[in-house]
Amino acid sequence: MGINERKEREKQQRKNDIxxxxxxxxxxxxxENVSMDQIARESELAKGTLYLYxxxxxxxxxxxxxxxxxxxxxxxxxxxxKHASGAENLxxxxxxxxxxxxxxxxxxxxxxxxxxxxxxKLETNQSLKILEPDSPLMLLIHIIRKGQMDGSVRKxxxxxxxALILWSHLASVLELVSLRLPLxxxxxxDENELLNKQFExxxxxxxxxx
Amino acid sequence: MGINERKEREKQQRKNDIxxxxxxxxxxxxxENVSMDQIARESELAKGTLYLYxxxxxxxxxxxxxxxxxxxxxxxxxxxxKHASGAENLxxxxxxxxxxxxxxxxxxxxxxxxxxxxxxKLETNQSLKILEPDSPLMLLIHIIRKGQMDGSVRKxxxxxxxALILWSHLASVLELVSLRLPLxxxxxxDENELLNKQFExxxxxxxxxx
DNA sequence: TATAAAAATGACTACAAGTCATTAACTGAA
DNA sequence: TTCAGTTAATGACTTGTAGTCATTTTTATA
Numbered sequence: 001m002g003i004n005e006r007k008e009r010e011k012q013q014r015k016n017d018i019x020x021x022x023x024x025x026x027x028x029x030x031x032e033n034v035s036m037d038q039i040a041r042e043s044e045l046a047k048g049t050l051y052l053y054x055x056x057x058x059x060x061x062x063x064x065x066x067x068x069x070x071x072x073x074x075x076x077x078x079x080x081x082k083h084a085s086g087a088e089n090l091x092x093x094x095x096x097x098x099x100x101x102x103x104x105x106x107x108x109x110x111x112x113x114x115x116x117x118x119x120x121k122l123e124t125n126q127s128l129k130i131l132e133p134d135s136p137l138m139l140l141i142h143i144i145r146k147g148q149m150d151g152s153v154r155k156x157x158x159x160x161x162x163a164l165i166l167w168s169h170l171a172s173v174l175e176l177v178s179l180r181l182p183l184x185x186x187x188x189x190d191e192n193e194l195l196n197k198q199f200e201x202x203x204x205x206x207x208x209x210x
Numbered sequence: 211m212g213i214n215e216r217k218e219r220e221k222q223q224r225k226n227d228i229x230x231x232x233x234x235x236x237x238x239x240x241x242e243n244v245s246m247d248q249i250a251r252e253s254e255l256a257k258g259t260l261y262l263y264x265x266x267x268x269x270x271x272x273x274x275x276x277x278x279x280x281x282x283x284x285x286x287x288x289x290x291x292k293h294a295s296g297a298e299n300l301x302x303x304x305x306x307x308x309x310x311x312x313x314x315x316x317x318x319x320x321x322x323x324x325x326x327x328x329x330x331k332l333e334t335n336q337s338l339k340i341l342e343p344d345s346p347l348m349l350l351i352h353i354i355r356k357g358q359m360d361g362s363v364r365k366x367x368x369x370x371x372x373a374l375i376l377w378s379h380l381a382s383v384l385e386l387v388s389l390r391l392p393l394x395x396x397x398x399x400d401e402n403e404l405l406n407k408q409f410e411x412x413x414x415x416x417x418x419x420x
Numbered sequence: 421t422a423t424a425a426a427a428a429t430g431a432c433t434a435c436a437a438g439t440c441a442t443t444a445a446c447t448g449a450a
Numbered sequence: 451t452t453c454a455g456t457t458a459a460t461g462a463c464t465t466g467t468a469g470t471c472a473t474t475t476t477t478a479t480a
Contacts (some may be wrong), residue, residue, distance in 0.1 A: 172382030205411035
């Protein structure tokens with residue numbers, strides 16, 4: 001059945017086109033300031049059509065987020081070194097994430113703007129993507145487990161718990177820098193230094209000195 | 211002019227009454243699900259009146275947040291021990307904050323739900339309240355500075371920077387617990403343990419062993 | 421008691437999310 | 451080719467809500 005395959009491909013393509021259009025507008029004007037009508041116009045479709053591909057505005061937003069997470073995931077995996085220790089990988093992962101956020105500030109903003117309290121407005125499977133094997137969080141858990149095995153990471157806290165803590169630590173400072181920069185500036189703090197220092201603090205609480 | 215004073219007092223009172231009403235509804239239904247009309251009804255005023263006291267819905271939300279921060283500030287100050295070292299005070303402050311969040315989960319939710327990207331919709335002076343001398347953040351900076359003076363806290367990172375990092379670390383895990391509990395549960399993690407472990411991790415990266 | 425100032429009102433406007441009856445495009449069989 | 455059935459797309463419409471403002475009510479003052 002070649003036709004059904006083609007249709008499926010076209011459907012995915014269209015979905016991607018809509019996400020592209022939404023992303024363009026979002027990066028330009030900020031998500032808050034972009035309406036579904038505008039997205040429809042930008043993607044050269046009627047508004048109703050958007051709702052054939054996305055359950056809600058939130059769902060569309062999350063699709064952008066999700067694509068960013070996939071990008072991030074690829075970068076993090078690329079930098080993963082299977083011969084290095086868990087601790088080394090942990091440090092690399094943090095650095096990669098920070099580099100990514102410097103390179104794609106708009107994309108990071110998109111992630112940080114997503115309000116997770118609206119999970120119920122998503123297509124049913126969407127919200128569980130963070131728990132899929134390929135997600136950044138899962139990679140982090142894997143690295144921590146590895147570090148606990150090779151003795152370079154503390155063992156007294158379960159891997160999943162440690163991962164969640166490190167992830168949210170880094171994310172919180174990224175959020176500070178990408179959404180609350182005025183506050184950071186008001187305290188006369190350099191945002192890059194802030195990111196690096198925070199990273200050093202939480203990493204030093206987790207890896208074991210050899 | 212006793213009359214003007216009385217009027218000012220009544221104005222503040224009314225403002226507080228509106229915040230009370232909004233808070234009741236918010237705690238009951240979640241902020242997203244409460245309209246200005248409902249708040250008007252609950253506070254037995256017309257909708258237009260609300261806008262005499264608050265510039266916008268966001269401004270009203272922030273006023274709730276602000277009152278919570280004042281509560282928190284009082285608690286933290288009460289637990290401040292001027293005879294203890296900076297490090298000890300730092301640990302106490304963290305514990306107090308965590309205890310507060312356990313005691314008043316709704317209030318913490320209100321803080322965490324506030325979207326700081328909407329600062330421009332606030333009454334002009336509102337957004338700067340975090341930088342006022344009495345705020346929790348400023349108390350934290352003070353404690354860190356003290357610790358740096360008495361040698362119980364690392365000196366290589368400026369006080370303001372360290373404070374912001376610690377604050378956002380703790381806040382991020384609180385957010386996880388108060389807004390993203392399903393994720394925490396999906397990873398089979400106990401939320402109280404998560405809070406305590408995260409606290410231990412970031413604090414150990416900051417205080418100096420004697 | 422009259423007048424001015426301040427406070428409160430709620431009908432109204434503007435705008436955006438989401439729906440759905442209708443129309444258009446495509447497909448596969450006759 | 452044609453046509454019926456299916457799938458995709460449309461956009462006018464509904465619904466809900468934030469915020470406004472001309473009007474009314476209340477309060478202070480002379």
